[in-house]
Ligand code: SF4
């Protein structure tokens with residue numbers, strides 16, 4: 233369970249916008265093409281992904 237990077241998988245469309253922009257390189261798509269987080273402790277919490285996700289699938293706590 234993640235506490236910092238919260239992904240609403242039902243909203244993710246697998247566009248990879250967040251994967252490409254994340255400076256910490258901790259976002260990736262799983263085998264189903266849905267966004268996942270590898271190591272949220274490395275998140276800078278600057279909300280780049282939250283702002284740029286077209287479906288607002290990511291929230292940063
Ligand atoms: S930007 Fe949003 S919709 Fe696109 S892969 Fe990331 S979480 Fe999914």
Ligand code: SF4
Nearest residue numbers: 254275276278279281
């Ligand atoms: S807030 Fe920044 S570092 Fe954290 S997951 Fe989003 S883009 Fe990556």
